Amino acid sequence: MRAADKLPVLLVGASGRVGRMVTHHWPQMSGSLPMVAQFRRSTTLPDCLIWDPLTGPEPLLDAVSMTGGFSAMIMLAGVTPGPGKDLALNRTLAEACLDAASRAGIGRVLLASSSAVYGAGAGTPLAETASCDPANAYGAAKLAMEKGCASWRARGMDLCMLRIGNVAGADALLLNVAKSAPDQAIEIDIFDDGRGPVRSYIGVQTLASVLQSLCLHPDQLPEIVNIGTREPISMDALGDAARHPWLKRSPSGSTPQSITLDCSLLSTLHEFNTLDSRPEEMVRQWKETLQP
Template sequence: MTEDPGTQGARVLIVGGTGRLGALLRRAWAAGGVTGLAWQARRAMPEADLVFDPLREPAAFARAAEGCDAVLMLAGVVSGDGLSLNRALGMAAVEAARAGGARRVFLASSAAVYGRDAEDARESDTVCPVSAYGQAKLEMEQAVLARAAQIGQAAHCLRIGNVAGADALLGQVDDAPVSLDMFDGGKGPLRSYCGPRVLAEILLRLVRAPGDLPPVLNVAQPGAVRMEDLLEADGRVWRPRRARPEAIECVRLNTELLQSTIGAITPASAIGIVADLRRIVPRATHAGR
């Protein structure tokens, strides 16, 4: 990530910034000297600049969005009975941005919306999520983009690939051996990945981008990496296992639209992605939850 003194006058409200992904972004932006960021949490804590519940306190959410160039909605539910809250959280962000006059809303979606057929997934492709999480994120996208168009609010759903350190592979605390699905040909899962520092830079470029942005963007480093290569690059012990029936071998996001919007992005490599993570999160520590 290129060192940067700030967001060029922009103010960004990060909602849900105390989760695992938010903690990584906080470290990455702090390392780059980025300013102009306001961090929200639902309860008072040292990391929070603003405390409010985005679903139960819409007026506080709207006040927090006042004067913001962008609202970044990271809050979400990844499993369990609360998956429908992803739609509610997205809608709350759009309404608050509109009420507060924020220029743009960026909402964290997921590569999971593409389902199994994701070998060169483009934003214009037909999506077919196979998991409840992917379906919930797709429903969030559809609802917020329809509402944003109705009220004239710029909103952008970011289909983010795996983020090193926020994932189950490199984000676990201990050094216990990892069991990895192996497919025909003796290869492990192939995934679009992003180092946290590269992701932080991508998000800042999107905040600063002039003109209109696409409503949906794939977000990852160009290319894809094998999970076993990431484990090897991180010096981790891992054990192969026969791929489970539900395992997906390939999720590769096409990033041409993203790069045409904000410029070239560092291509993915296992060594580079692990180095990106370990510059801000040494192996002995954890990025947060």
């Protein structure tokens, strides 16, 4: 264990959808590192850092002077697609956090990117070395963020870009389940083989465990790591695991049925178990975060 591992981890973006779920699961993990959650605005939660990275690093620097610093920064904050959203802020926000981390002496940063940087691919699992051809504005914005931030690694920061697949509970399918009445069926595209779209997923508790493993890794991390479990899942299986009614819908457009990640590199950095790839376990982890 590195000497810095005795210090807490700073999670930037605790108010976001994924950040809230990771924050819920983090303290429940065995031997969990202490974590400080960052919010832009005041909150009733204890032991938080109120800081808007876009206004400068001073609140972070003040926290470091009072507490002794942080072992790593997990940067989950970002702008997601939506009407009026400025996706270019993903790069601006990331660069502000990296600048603040450097000034605060935080040597390791895990920066949330997206598997959307790859685009549709050719139907085979996409490794970190695959070419990037984003199919939408969000993927293009995240790729621009990666390129804009890459120089920080050359300056000595242990910066790792996390190309995250679908996080169960923050994905479109389970969000539709959450918004629907228990007897209101959702629709799932079903292809000629009787299966839905096949994607790389990860449960949010598993994601929290992966993030901890990366924070604790004793050596320099790879520049880019795909984030998903070892086996992809089909969305019809996820719908069944959620025990929510769904209806078959014919696929439209030219999006391939299978867009998956090769997560073999991650498997060398984190020890998965067989349950992690099961849709039922991903749904369980998601539903636990919905409990009051």
